[in-house]
Amino acid sequence: MSSLEVKDYLGEIRSHLRLDPSAERQVIGEICAHFRDKVDDLKGQGLTHADAARRAIEAFGRPKVVARLMCDAFGRGSWSDALMAALPHALVAILFASHLWRTPAAGIPVWFFIVCVTLFGWSRGKPRWLYSWIGYSLSPLLIIGFLSYGTAGQAVGFALNGFRGELPGLPGTALVLGFYVCAAWVVGRTVVRVVRRDWLLASVMIVPLPIIGSWLFFLGKAGGLVQSDLPPLHLWDESMAMAFLALAAGSATFVRIRKRLWKVIALVLIASTTLVALGPNLWGAHGFLQLSLFFLLMVVFLLSPALVESKVGHGEGEDDVWWNEYWSDEVSSPYPRS
Amino acid sequence: MPEENLDYPPDLLRGNTENLLLSLIDELPQTYGYQLIKEILSRSRGFLRFKEGTVYPALRKLENEGLIHGEWLTLANGQRRRAYRITPRGREALHKRVAMWKGFTDAINLVLRPARAQEAR
Numbered sequence: 001m002s003s004l005e006v007k008d009y010l011g012e013i014r015s016h017l018r019l020d021p022s023a024e025r026q027v028i029g030e031i032c033a034h035f036r037d038k039v040d041d042l043k044g045q046g047l048t049h050a051d052a053a054r055r056a057i058e059a060f061g062r063p064k065v066v067a068r069l070m071c072d073a074f075g076r077g078s079w080s081d082a083l084m085a086a087l088p089h090a091l092v093a094i095l096f097a098s099h100l101w102r103t104p105a106a107g108i109p110v111w112f113f114i115v116c117v118t119l120f121g122w123s124r125g126k127p128r129w130l131y132s133w134i135g136y137s138l139s140p141l142l143i144i145g146f147l148s149y150g151t152a153g154q155a156v157g158f159a160l161n162g163f164r165g166e167l168p169g170l171p172g173t174a175l176v177l178g179f180y181v182c183a184a185w186v187v188g189r190t191v192v193r194v195v196r197r198d199w200l201l202a203s204v205m206i207v208p209l210p211i212i213g214s215w216l217f218f219l220g221k222a223g224g225l226v227q228s229d230l231p232p233l234h235l236w237d238e239s240m241a242m243a244f245l246a247l248a249a250g251s252a253t254f255v256r257i258r259k260r261l262w263k264v265i266a267l268v269l270i271a272s273t274t275l276v277a278l279g280p281n282l283w284g285a286h287g288f289l290q291l292s293l294f295f296l297l298m299v300v301f302l303l304s305p306a307l308v309e310s311k312v313g314h315g316e317g318e319d320d321v322w323w324n325e326y327w328s329d330e331v332s333s334p335y336p337r338s
Numbered sequence: 339m340p341e342e343n344l345d346y347p348p349d350l351l352r353g354n355t356e357n358l359l360l361s362l363i364d365e366l367p368q369t370y371g372y373q374l375i376k377e378i379l380s381r382s383r384g385f386l387r388f389k390e391g392t393v394y395p396a397l398r399k400l401e402n403e404g405l406i407h408g409e410w411l412t413l414a415n416g417q418r419r420r421a422y423r424i425t426p427r428g429r430e431a432l433h434k435r436v437a438m439w440k441g442f443t444d445a446i447n448l449v450l451r452p453a454r455a456q457e458a459r
Contacts, residue, residue: 065392
């Protein structure tokens with residue numbers, strides 16, 4: 001066995017880690033220092049380098065188990081992380097509870113604040129609380145998409161009709177279609193980048209979107225976003241506020257849970273229950289079968305990032321083989337040379 | 339995780355890994371993962387054997403709980419190691435855990451003693 005296999009072993013551990021990049025570097029760096037010491041010790045006992053490396057790997061244990069234990073060790077966020085993760089949901093809940101979402105002078109500054117915090121967190125090593133903020137930063141794309149779907153629908157109808165009939169104004173159509181393409185690119189790229197770290201964080205990120213989407217759907221049926229002063233909407237504001245408060249509690253719980261499996265269960269249960277509880281208010285009374293269908297759809301939606309991860313892989317970014325620098329045959333230094 | 343072919347159930351060691359680490363870190367200033375593994379093996383005369391990869395998650399857990407503090411040190415030869423020292427909170431937790439362990443083993447010994455005496459007969 002050569003040190004190439006130690007590199008593979010490190011890579012295998014890394015592929016199962018679900019930590020932020022700086023934590024992953026520290027973990028791999030520490031394990032690499034261990035291997036250096038161990039291999040040097042075994043070589044001192046008369047083993048060849050290859051045998052020493054093999055013995056060191058055997059003694060360390062299965063990479064998947066080590067990675068899982070490491071994720072569990074890092075899995076639990078602090079109370080301040082939990083508070084930060086809950087904050088964007090709570091802010092949106094306040095907007096709905098106070099009916100202030102209808103006042104652009106209140107809604108836009110809140111969104112701007114959320115975007116600023118998101119950019120701050122993104123540039124500061126993507127802490128674990130960041131992901132619930134990203135979802136709300138992206139939500140205006142959903143709202144603008146909703147507002148312009150009439151034009152887009154007309155354009156698609158025109159194309160499906162063999163380019164016959166009436167096309168809405170060309171500049172407007174081009175603008176709307178361009179927006180859809182850009183929005184899809186931004187959302188897709190963000191989701192892929194988050195999924196490469198951990199698909200579960202991508203689920204946390206997208207969890208508010210079905211709730212906002214359902215609400216927009218209802219608004220569309222009730223006359224549209226611009227006619228939102230209709231009296232029944234006040235009732236909706238309370239339900240939406242409760243839903244986002246539930247998400248706030250769910251996000252905080254998610255951050256504080258240590259075990260990954262429990263995180264998945266907590267996220268799916270809280271989000272799905274929230275949507276199901278909101279469903280009858282949004283779309284009218286539904287039977288058990290329909291509520292079950294909503295629940296299932298939400299579960300599938302929340303687990304879909306796992307499918308994306310199976311396609312795009314984990315941690316395969318611009319520096320996908322960075323751990324190679326930690327281990328080399330030729331040099332005796334076990335850890336990145338400063 | 340202890341190796342499989344030992345004379346004690348793996349859970350027995352697994353449940354005490356953190357206590358052993360905490361105690362050694364209290365005793366050895368600026369110690370590191372590999373040294374801790376060797377120390378446990380040496381002091382237990384080879385009886386307590388870990389899957390070595392389980393020690394590092396245990397160290398991280400202790401660190402996240404604020405019981406130990408880890409920092410990267412650069413050695414004279416340019417190598418870098420993550421060294422650990424116990425925190426005041428860790429020392430307090432260690433005293434409690436040692437007292438609890440002593441109470442527990444004393445109680446177990448009190449129960450087992452008649453059996454031992456019977457075996458001797």
